[in-house]
Amino acid sequence: MNCEKAREQLPLYVYGELEFTPEEEMEQHFSECGECREALERERRMHAALEATAVSAPAALLSECRRELRSVIRAKAERRPWWRRWLPGEFHWMQPAAAAALLAVGFFSARLAPVKVGAETRNGEVTASRVRLIEPDRNGAVRIVLEETRQRDVFGRPDEDRVRRLLLRAAQEPADAGLRVESLDLLKAETTAREVREALKQALLEDPNPGVRMKALEALKPYAEQAEVRHALSQVLLKDESSGLRTQAIDLLIQHRTGDLVGVLQELMRHEENDYIRLRTQRVLQEMKASVETF
Amino acid sequence: MAGRLGRDTVSDETELIRAAQKGDDEAFEQLVYAYDQSVLRIAFNLVRSREDARDIYQEAFLRVHKNLRTFRFDCSFHTWLYRIVTNLCLDHMRKRKVRKEEDTVVETEEGRKDRLETVAEKEAVADPQRRLLSLELKERMEALLEGLTPRERAVFQMRHHEGLRLRAIGEILGTTEEAAKNCLFRATQKMRAGLGDWI
Structure with missing residues (x-):
């Protein structure tokens, strides 16, 4: 390896893009050549300076983007004919025939089958009902037990107890991730209440939907110094499958470089696959004068 | 904990994609949430x-x-997604470059000059450490980034700030690893030359 070749390869060396052998040759050359060592230091200084050019998108922008995207997609879906919404993507070619078939089935079943599940309007209030029991009696009459679900509007501010309790319930509604996101978004302003912080931590660690977990993480940001929240963030960093969430978690954790962070980051280096997170972890460990790997 | 890192992640993603291809909106939303932070970061860094x-x-x-229905798993989902994003950013930057060509030339007391040159002339701070962190340096680097071609900028952004390997970048940009490497060489060369004795 000569100086000319070493200078040429310098950017790739610093970016860790060289194969094993050329990288070894470069290191051998640096140990022998003071000028190239100086050039290497200069390249590294440039890299450090270039860090300052990275800008992060404002957190609020991400929420705005998600909201807009969701509403545009929803609006598009609503503009589609109903039979297209029903049919799975792979069967779209047979949509017209399927729609006709479904119409025919609907027509005949309405004529032949008794209605068991339905919705009716009583005193202007929509009620969904389901037949739970049918009991014929000796006189030819029948007793029918209906299970009814009624909608009721509750108005109030999120800081009111009853509203907050309902929001906390909605934050755990298993069937609707959108509802969980909306409720966590509203609860974000109520994090002074311990029960809200607990619900957020639970959502961050256990919710199956990454969007909901992200919303919980955003809400917990002001508490990133607290031991319990740091523990939850460490769990996200080590175990969450979403690289977006892990990126957010590491950014928050490294703002306060406590001793226990080193162990978490070293553990992370053993299995993290995302290049960006690995690079960030490596840098922080170096800055904290800790070894990059555990031995 | 909801998710786990490891070999299951890829098959989980494949299942999500297949579900989204069949019209499952929740699966599509999960795909969006898994990648949208990176997408926004790339876009924001490139178009500023x-x-x-x-x-x-x-x-x-x-x-x-x-x-999505036409996605046939010929490449990974994130490569496909990043290709869409970088193409949109490149188109945007190319259009903006044409619009801004005029704006980079500014009137000074000594006549018309390129913005890059005027930044270079700003007085440096004596202390090298402070100089490194100074606003002027940041401003200068911003101007140098603006001076890169859209493709050089995209490669630099993905390698330097997103930590993607050159092979992956080549695939995203629909080119070879070698071409991505050359782009990165040119970008770092321009940055090095532009920064001169500031570092």
């Missing part, structure tokens, strides 16, 4: 405008939504 980054985010995911 809140409004434009938002437009690119939306256009990218709408294209994914529209064309």
Whole structure:
């Protein structure tokens, strides 16, 4: 390896893009050549300076983007004919025939089958009902037990107890991730209440939907110094499958470089696959004068 | 804990994609949430405008939504997604470059000069450490980034700030690893030359 070749390869060396052998040759050359060592230091200084050019998108922008995207997609879906919404993507070619078939089935079943599940309007209030029991009696009459679900509007501010309790319930509604996101978004302003912080931590660690977990993480940001929240963030960093969430978690954790962070980051280096997170972890460990790997 | 890192992640993602291809909106939303932070970060860093980054985010995911049924797993989902995003950013930067060609030339007391030159002439701070962190340096680097071609800028952004390997970048840009490497060489050369004795 000569100086000319070493200078040429310098950017790739610093970016860790060289194969094993050329990288070894470069290191051998640096140990022998003071000028190239100086050039290497200069390249590294440039890299450090270039860090300052990275800008992060404002957190609020991400929420705005998600909201807009969701509403545009929803609006598009609503503009589609109903039979297209029903049919799975792979069967779209047979949509017209399927729609006709479904119409025919609907027509005949309405004529032949008794209605068991339905919705009716009583005193202007929509009620969904389901037949739970049918009991014929000796006189030819029948007793029918209906299970009814009624909608009721509750108005109030999120800081009111009853509203907050309902929001906390909605934050755990298993069937609707959108509802969980909306409720966590509203609860974000109520994090002074311990029960809200607990619900957020639970959502961050256990919710199956990454969007909901992200919303919980955003809400917990002001508490990133607290031991319990740091523990939850460490769990996200080590175990969450979403690289977006892990990126957010590491950014928050490294703002306060406590001793226990080193162990978490070293553990992370053993299995993290995302290049960006690995690079960030490596840098922080170096800055904290800790070894990059555990031995 | 909801998710786990490891070999299951890829098959989980494949299942999500297949579900989204069949019209499962929740699966599509999960795909969006898994990648949208990176998408927004790339767009915001490349176009440097809140409004434009938002437009690119939306256009990218709408294209994914529209064309997901034609995705045949010939490449990884994130390569396909990043290709859509970088193409949108490159188009945007090319258009803006044409618009801004005039704006980079500014009137000074000594006549018309390129903005890059005027930044270079700003007085440096004596202390090298402070100089490194100074606003002027940041401003200068911003100007140098603006001076890169859209493709050089995209490669630099993905390698330096996103930590993607050159092979992956080549695949995203629909070119070879070698071509991505050359782009990175040119970008770092321009940055090094532009920064001169500042570092």
